[in-house]
Amino acid sequence: xxxxxxxxxxxxxxxxxxxxxxxxxxxxxxxxxxxxxxxxxxxxxxxxxxxxxxxxxxxxxxxxxxxxxxxxxxxxxxxxxxxxxxxxxxxxxxxxxxxxxxxxxxxxxxxxxxxxxxxxxxxxxxxxxxxxxxxxxxxxxxxxxxxxxxxxxxxxxxxxxxxxxxxxxxxxxxxxxxxxxxxxxxxxxxxxxxxxxxxxxxxxxxxxxxxxxxxxxxxxxxxxxxxxxxxxxxxxxxxxxxxxxxxxxxxxxxxxxxxxxxxxxxxxxxxxxxxxxxxxxxxxxxxxxxxxxxxxxxxxxxxxxxxxxxxxxxxxxxxxxxxxxxxxxxxxxxxx
Amino acid sequence: xxxxxxxxxxxxxxxxxxxxxxxxxxxxxxxxxxxxxxxxxxxxxxxxxxxxxxxxxxxxxxxxxxxxxxxxxxxxxxxxxxxxxxxxxxxxxxxxxxxxxxxxxxxxxxxxxxxxxxxxxxxxxxxxxxxxxxxxxxxxxxxxxxxxxxxxxxxxxxxxxxxxxxxxxxxxxxxxxxxxxxxxxxxxxxxxxxxxxxxxxxxxxxxxxxxxxxxxxxxxxxxxxxxxxxxxxxxxxxxxxxxxxxxxxxxxxxxxxxxxxxxxxxxxxxxxxxxxxxxxxxxxxx
Numbered sequence: 254x255x256x257x258x259x260x261x262x263x264x265x266x267x268x269x270x271x272x273x274x275x276x277x278x279x280x281x282x283x284x285x286x287x288x289x290x291x292x293x294x295x296x297x298x299x300x301x302x303x304x305x306x307x308x309x310x311x312x313x314x315x316x317x318x319x320x321x322x323x324x325x326x327x328x329x330x331x332x333x334x335x336x337x338x339x340x341x342x343x344x345x346x347x348x349x350x351x352x353x354x355x356x357x358x359x360x361x362x363x364x365x366x367x368x369x370x371x372x373x374x375x376x377x378x379x380x381x382x383x384x385x386x387x388x389x390x391x392x393x394x395x396x397x398x399x400x401x402x403x404x405x406x407x408x409x410x411x412x413x414x415x416x417x418x419x420x421x422x423x424x425x426x427x428x429x430x431x432x433x434x435x436x437x438x439x440x441x442x443x444x445x446x447x448x449x450x451x452x453x454x455x456x457x458x459x460x461x462x463x464x465x466x467x468x469x470x471x472x473x474x475x476x477x478x479x480x481x482x483x484x485x486x487x488x489x490x491x492x493x494x495x496x497x498x499x500x501x502x503x504x505x506x507x508x509x510x511x512x513x514x515x516x517x518x519x520x521x522x523x524x525x526x527x528x529x530x531x532x533x534x535x536x537x538x539x540x541x542x543x544x545x546x547x548x549x550x551x552x553x554x555x556x557x558x559x560x561x562x563x564x565x566x567x568x569x570x571x572x573x574x575x576x577x578x579x580x581x582x583x584x585x586x587x588x589x
Numbered sequence: 590x591x592x593x594x595x596x597x598x599x600x601x602x603x604x605x606x607x608x609x610x611x612x613x614x615x616x617x618x619x620x621x622x623x624x625x626x627x628x629x630x631x632x633x634x635x636x637x638x639x640x641x642x643x644x645x646x647x648x649x650x651x652x653x654x655x656x657x658x659x660x661x662x663x664x665x666x667x668x669x670x671x672x673x674x675x676x677x678x679x680x681x682x683x684x685x686x687x688x689x690x691x692x693x694x695x696x697x698x699x700x701x702x703x704x705x706x707x708x709x710x711x712x713x714x715x716x717x718x719x720x721x722x723x724x725x726x727x728x729x730x731x732x733x734x735x736x737x738x739x740x741x742x743x744x745x746x747x748x749x750x751x752x753x754x755x756x757x758x759x760x761x762x763x764x765x766x767x768x769x770x771x772x773x774x775x776x777x778x779x780x781x782x783x784x785x786x787x788x789x790x791x792x793x794x795x796x797x798x799x800x801x802x803x804x805x806x807x808x809x810x811x812x813x814x815x816x817x818x819x820x821x822x823x824x825x826x827x828x829x830x831x832x833x834x835x836x837x838x839x840x841x842x843x844x845x846x847x848x849x850x851x852x853x854x855x856x857x858x859x860x861x862x863x864x865x866x867x868x869x870x871x872x873x874x875x
Contacts, residue, residue, distance in 0.1 A: 348700055349872035367702050374701075378694035378875075383603060391596045395702045435698070 298357075299324040299443050299474040300345060305354035307340050314340045316498040317354065322476055322491075327469045329489035329506070330478040331583065337498040338478040339375055342447050345476075346372045359443055368396050371441035373449060377432020381421025385412055385431050388420050389438055398439035406434040410464065425452030433461070437468070444468065444475045450484055462488050486579040496587040509582040517548040517555065518575035522568045530565045534558065547575060593704055593712035601686065601720050610682045614724045615731035617674055622666050623658055623735035660736040660749050664758035665831040667732040671765045672824035673794065673839030675728060679721050679766040680790045683773020686717050687864065688783025694875040710868045714774055714861040721766035725759055758830060765823040768853045771860035772819065778864040781875065794820055802841065816844050822852040 300322035307315040315337040322328045332338045343349045344356055347364020356363050358370060379388050389403040407413045410430040415423065420431060429452055436444055450458045465488055469475050479485050485492060493503035502509065521527040524544060531538040537549030550558060552574050562569050601607055657666050690696040703709040740747045776786030798820035805812040815821045825844035
């Protein structure tokens with residue numbers, strides 16, 4: 254099951270929280286560069302792969318993937334551990350070469366535009382004997398980013414107070430933040446993040462999620478690879494699911510949530526009476542647990558159903574369209 | 590390229606390994622170059638406090654004449670430690686410089702953020718090879734200080750060697766360290782780690798090359814092979830400064846001075862070119 258791909262994609266809706274003023278100052282040079290380079294992206298796609306394949310010996314880790322990531326917004330790359338997500342990201346960053354197939358990142362060969370792409374692949378890599386600030390300063394110097402950006406990004410990711418400590422003494426979460434700051438230091442128009450929440454505690458995960466939402470400011474494209482379904486569900490507009498090296502779905506997140514058959518979910522009391530009423534209306538109904546009923550009817554029958562239930566003296570606490578959870582959709586897609 | 594050089598320089602000068610190498614070089618220069626020979630060696634020259642000590646009448650011992658321990662023979666004494674001990678030190682530093690980029694996975698950063706893999710590795714090699722001059726200078730300075738102290742104790746001349754000789758000695762020492770650092774750097778890239786390279790490199794320098802040189806006289810093939818190797822050429826370059834220290838570990842006279850210089854330059858260049866080519870073409874899985 255592969256979702257339909259379109260040539261033009263909607264950008265993430267505006268109205269996101271803006272970057273902090275300090276971060277905006279640092280980002281200005283990069284923002285101007287992004288606007289200038291935007292035309293270079295092909296057909297509104299930040300990333301496009303064609304039959305992208307990578308083999309290690311006899312093992313095909315990534316198998317003929319045709320991926321298209323639209324410019325702007327947050328794109329989720331879902332898949333279990335070992336599904337080929339990281340290998341795909343490594344090919345997108347130019348760290349490894351594909352065995353076959355084509356890759357275009359911002360209209361160019363991967364790895365040829367360090368100024369326009371930021372990435373954290375697997376765990377962040379830092380020089381342990383250098384401070385967090387010095388690690389960022391070195392990377393900023395390499396990509397020609399203004400040195401003021403370093404302090405501002407340290408502030409943005411909440412590492413300012415530990416900036417002068419050796420990075421080797423950082424916790425996993427602090428390293429993760431430092432890695433994200435490093436990927437942002439030159440304000441890239443494309444950000445590739447492999448499991449950005451790995452090693453973070455729940456509050457850290459929320460902070461990273463909020464940060465990513467702030468960073469997806471309409472012109473920037475963020476690709477987040479994760480096996481955490483809730484993370485992807487909360488921040489992404491579009492997703493691709495990779496399973497055993499193959500792309501088994503790509504499309505809008507909403508497409509995944511939609512069911513093939515329309516269903517309603519109703520929380521009512523008493524459930525037995527409600528079931529009898531709905532049987533009389535000729536709709537399929539079954540208990541979903543926790544006092545919920547799953548009703549086999551389209552959304553436009555909701556008023557009719559509510560009227561019938563109320564007339565039968567059934568208390569209706571909640572009724573609405575039943576969407577698949579991402580977990581359900583994921584399991585369905587990967588086992589079909 | 591300028592940014593890459595600045596970044597590599599910044600990383601290396603802040604790295605404790607460079608300064609530990611310099612400190613180790615100074616310690617070796619003092620202990621093995623002066624303190625031990627002074628304490629156990631025979632007093633063949635001079636009439637100071639060492640007269641009459643064990644070994645003075647040709648007994649077995651570490652035979653270094655006192656004149657070798659005086660400031661005038663600084664270059665001769667200092668250079669004798671380079672073909673083996675300091676070459677190994679430079680190899681370790683080179684392996685750490687490139688290998689730890691894989692251990693820490695920061696090699697990714699070089700590839701992702703850098704101006705190109707070739708530029709990044711070339712910058713690393715240039716900075717590394719330039720920086721080992723610190724190790725050479727430290728060893729010479731430590732040697733000079735030690736020889737001065739011995740000269741004052743013994744009441745001998747404190748006249749330094751000619752400046753030109755010191756500069757030539759430093760240049761030779763730097764070239765020997767450069768080949769070690771470049772080989773270590775290449776090994777680190779090829780092995781994608783530093784530990785294995787350090788182990789293999791030390792075994793090669795301290796066992797393989799030394800053993801091979803013991804069989805030079807018995808086979809022309811072995812002799813021809815030995816004359817191409819980095820350790821042999823480093824030993825010959827050091828040997829060109831001294832006759833007294835010919836018995837020092839690694840020092841030899843198998844190869845002429847300029848041939849040794851050419852061979853060491855070739856080894857250094859080859860190591861850097863191979864490391865750069867491999868780094869440029871190979872996938873980065875770190």
